[in-house]
Amino acid sequence: xxxxxxxxxxxxxxxxxxxxxxxxxxxxxxxxxxxxxxxxxxxxxxxxxxxxxxxxxxxxxxxxxxxxxxxxxxxxxxxxxxxxxxxxxxxxxxxxxxxxxxxxxxxxxxxxxxxxxxxxxxxxxxxxxxxxxxxxxxxxxxxxxxxxxxxxxxxxxxxxxxxxxxxxxxxxxxxxxxxxxxxxxxxxxxxxxxxxxxxxxxxxxxxxxxxxxxxxxxxxxxxxxxxxxxxxxxxxxxxxxxxxxxxxxxxxxxxxxxxxxxxxxxxxxxxxxxxxxxxxxxxxxxxxxxxxxxxxxxxxxxxxxxxxxxxxxxxxxxxxxxxxxxxxxxxxxxxxxxxxxxxxxxxxxxxxxxxxxxxxxxxxxxxxxxxxxxxxxxxxxxxxxxxxxxxxxxxxxxxxxxxxxxxxxxxxxxxxxxxxxxxxxxxxxxxxxxxxxxxxxxxxxxxxxxxxxxxxxxxxxxxxxxxxxxxxxxxxxxxxxxxxxxxxx
Numbered sequence: 001x002x003x004x005x006x007x008x009x010x011x012x013x014x015x016x017x018x019x020x021x022x023x024x025x026x027x028x029x030x031x032x033x034x035x036x037x038x039x040x041x042x043x044x045x046x047x048x049x050x051x052x053x054x055x056x057x058x059x060x061x062x063x064x065x066x067x068x069x070x071x072x073x074x075x076x077x078x079x080x081x082x083x084x085x086x087x088x089x090x091x092x093x094x095x096x097x098x099x100x101x102x103x104x105x106x107x108x109x110x111x112x113x114x115x116x117x118x119x120x121x122x123x124x125x126x127x128x129x130x131x132x133x134x135x136x137x138x139x140x141x142x143x144x145x146x147x148x149x150x151x152x153x154x155x156x157x158x159x160x161x162x163x164x165x166x167x168x169x170x171x172x173x174x175x176x177x178x179x180x181x182x183x184x185x186x187x188x189x190x191x192x193x194x195x196x197x198x199x200x201x202x203x204x205x206x207x208x209x210x211x212x213x214x215x216x217x218x219x220x221x222x223x224x225x226x227x228x229x230x231x232x233x234x235x236x237x238x239x240x241x242x243x244x245x246x247x248x249x250x251x252x253x254x255x256x257x258x259x260x261x262x263x264x265x266x267x268x269x270x271x272x273x274x275x276x277x278x279x280x281x282x283x284x285x286x287x288x289x290x291x292x293x294x295x296x297x298x299x300x301x302x303x304x305x306x307x308x309x310x311x312x313x314x315x316x317x318x319x320x321x322x323x324x325x326x327x328x329x330x331x332x333x334x335x336x337x338x339x340x341x342x343x344x345x346x347x348x349x350x351x352x353x354x355x356x357x358x359x360x361x362x363x364x365x366x367x368x369x370x371x372x373x374x375x376x377x378x379x380x381x382x383x384x385x386x387x388x389x390x391x392x393x394x395x396x397x398x399x400x401x402x403x404x405x406x407x408x409x410x411x412x413x414x415x416x417x418x419x420x421x422x423x424x425x426x427x428x429x430x431x432x433x434x435x436x437x438x439x440x441x442x443x444x445x446x447x448x449x450x451x452x453x454x455x456x457x458x459x460x461x462x463x464x465x466x467x468x469x470x471x472x473x474x475x476x477x478x479x480x481x482x483x484x485x486x487x488x489x
Contacts, residue, residue, distance in 0.1 A: 018063030026055045027087045028484035035473075037457040038091070040446045040480050045335065046421045047359045047377045048135040050446040050482055054087035056100075067110065076109040118151045124162050126151075128186060128196045128261045129276055131316045132436065133333035133359045138278035138314055139261040141198045144169025145180045156188040166202060174212040174288050179203045186261070196261035202285060204253040212288065215248035215302035222306055226347050226409070230301050231294035248289075248302040255285040265320075273329075275319040282312040309342035310351045320435065326365065329435045333359040340384065347409050348388035355381040365433030373442065375423040382417075386410045389417045389452040393472035394464060412452075419450040425482075439487030448478040 030038040030050070040050040060080045067075040084100030086093035093099045106122025113119075124142035126149075131138065142149070147164015161183040167175050184198030207213040217230075224230045234245060258281050265274035286307040289300045318333040334357065341351040357379035365371045383389070390412035425444035429437040454460055456478050461470045 018066045020061040021058070022489060023056070023058040024486075024488050025057075026052065026484070026486045027090050028054060028482055029090070030480050030482040030484075032456075032458075032480070034475065034478055035454075035458050035460060036478065036480070037459070038480075039457050040421060040423075040448050040478060041419060041450070041456055044134045044136065045355060045357045045379045045381070046419055046448070047133055047333075047361075047375060047423075049133075049361075049375055049423055050421075050444060050480060052135065053085055054090040055083070055085045056087065057081065057083035072111055072115070074109065074111045076107060078105075078107055080105050114150075114152075116152055116154050118153070120149045120151070120162075122146060124149045124164060126160055126162075126184060128184065128194075128198075129263065131276070131278065131318050131333060131335065133318060133331065133361065134316065134335055134357075136316065136335075138280040138316055139184075139196060139198060139259045141182050141184050141200050141257075142180070144178075147180070149183075158184075158186040158188075160184045160198075167204075170202075170285060171212065171288070176204060176207070176210065176212045176214070178285070179205070192265055192267065194261070194263040196263075197259065198261075199258040200256060202255040204285060206250040206252040208250050214251050214253040214286065214304045215289070216251050216305040217248050217300075217302045218246050220301060220303070220306065222343060223346060223409075225290070225292075225301060225303060225306060226344075228292055229294070230292045231297055231299050235294065235297075245299055248300070251304050253286050253304055253308060255283050257282040269322065269325055271322060273320040273322050275317070277317040278315070280312075280314045282314075284310040284312070286310075306343050307341075311340055311342075313338045326368075326433055328362070328364050329433075330360070330362045331435055332361075333357075344385065346385060348383040348385045348411060348415075352384040353381060354384065355379065361435065363427065363433075363435045365429075368432055369429055371427045371429060371433060373423070373425055373427050373444070375421075377419075377421045379419045380416060381419075383415045387412050387415050389414045390462075391451055392453055393462075393474050395453065414451065417450060417452045417455065419448060419452075419455060421446060421448045423447075439485070439489075442482070442484045442486070444480075444482045444484065446480045446482065449476055450478075451476065 032038055038053065044051055062078045064076040064078060065074060080102065081104035082100060083103050086095050086099030088095030104123045104125065106120050109119045124145045124147055126141055127137045128139035130136060142162055144166040145164040147162060149160060149162025152159045163181040166178040166180045170178050180200060180202050182198065182200035184196060186194060186196040188194050204214055220230055224233045260279045262277045263274065266272050286304045289302045292299050292301045314337045316335040318331065321330045323330055336356045339351050339353045344352055357377065359375065359377040361373065361375040363371050363373045387410040391414050395413040423444055423446040425442055428441040430439060431437055448456065453474055453476065460473065461468055464472065
């Protein structure tokens, strides 16, 4: 409701000079006749097309002091972004405003204190393009941060420096300050080459007595924690110390990230329109406390020391070719990622995995407004800590070497998931041909084959309990027919 009120107030000012309204919408009908929930696969590793749900975004800018380029006169603009992933009748939230949020709100000011510097106070997120096929933004800083930044732009240089607090963005209602500093630098070399770098540092200080500050419960073994047996193990080892479960010890946490960006191309009408390459490294902040229960006793287990070595390396590239001007375009994307957790050597998780993906999309304009789109993707995901993926409905009975192990930590019977997706259909582009021409209306057929059983969002019962009334099903193919609309405005 608050979002709706704010939206109304900002739209009411649209008649005033210096007000701009823009945004993005995506809505679709994808009946899941195989028990799915409207997505072809699990996530965007196989391409955003047919794997993303409904979404809407509204950007609003109001010039408080209208900019006058090169005049040296101070100016100021208020920017707000409202976005969310729910549309009436298109998803389970049914368009509820609870699915939307005011994700950005900041004030920009220029020609104040320093010439050619734009100051920004509020939300600070900044990005250097994206991998459009995957809808990912590896060259991004300050996504979680509210604070102050300064952007200096002169000629081919674009320098951003900022600092603030990411505590609410990262911790939510378990807020603790996360001091953040960093920046980015982009250099344009002529008209056809761009280089960019960026980095961030996060520090979460320890605060004695604050329940949401970083703590660590001493003498906790990783295996006991993931099994939910910390209290049980402690009681077994210390039977006469019933009232002396170790208390949390204060500590602090830190994280950091860095990226490199390379963009090149010849521009519109040339064979190579544009190519973007990204390399990103992240060291993540540790988790907050979890609850462990045993024999009616409940304890908070603080796991900073067990989750503070999670790292990620991501490399991605996307290249757009203009094979026939105004007729035929082709775009290729590749993505590789490595996730590792130096605290975990026993449990298959998202934090210990390697993935690789390739996507090829071709779009042919039969007329200036009617086209044919074909896309193929192939991906492999590998768990680094044992079997994670079930290949059949009864895979719960299988594990390494087929040896029964009721205490095992493996979830499935394979460590690798391979997924292929093929998509084809007709597109309507009122503004003319082009892979990224929007608005567009798509009538698509998509198919997926995965080595994992039921590798898409669904509500299938996975239990093999004898009292399961719904039964189980084996299926590696998934098919969808989709009608989609997507637009920038």
